[in-house]
Amino acid sequence: MSRYTGRCACGAVRLRIDAQPLATRQCWCRQCQTIAAGSATNNAIFPADAVHIDGALAASAWTAASGNTLTFHFCPACGAQVYAQSSARPTMKTVRFGVIDQPHDLAPRMVIWTGDAPQWAVFDPALEQFAGQPPAPAPKD
Ligand SMILES: [Zn+2]
Ligand SMILES: [Zn+2]
Numbered sequence: 001m002s003r004y005t006g007r008c009a010c011g012a013v014r015l016r017i018d019a020q021p022l023a024t025r026q027c028w029c030r031q032c033q034t035i036a037a038g039s040a041t042n043n044a045i046f047p048a049d050a051v052h053i054d055g056a057l058a059a060s061a062w063t064a065a066s067g068n069t070l071t072f073h074f075c076p077a078c079g080a081q082v083y084a085q086s087s088a089r090p091t092m093k094t095v096r097f098g099v100i101d102q103p104h105d106l107a108p109r110m111v112i113w114t115g116d117a118p119q120w121a122v123f124d125p126a127l128e129q130f131a132g133q134p135p136a137p138a139p140k141d
Contacts, residue, residue, distance in 0.1 A: 002052075010077050013075045017046055023044075024044045110134060
């Protein structure tokens, strides 16, 4: 029994996730704004081996300001962003909320890259905020 299930917009890609997230974050970095129609992405970071994907994904890699390589994995048929992975954290996958089936219990616990957000952006004052990149979440043993 999976804790979470999910699918892309067209259904060609399906997910099963067998773990609780290590962290959840809302990200306002410029790259996220580009893929999320000008808004933030909302993401759950899972242990990589808990994320099971059926269906072929396309990928796009780029070099982050940190020097790490970030790879965005998405459905080649509908373009939905499924997950991202950093070369610095190969044991984690950052899954986009948008492909996780609702109802689910996930909500962002942290807002990051607020320094890159547009002026109209509103941040939940109850959430921890970082102007840039926060520390990586600790892996669960
Ligand atoms: Zn699709
Ligand atoms: Zn981002």
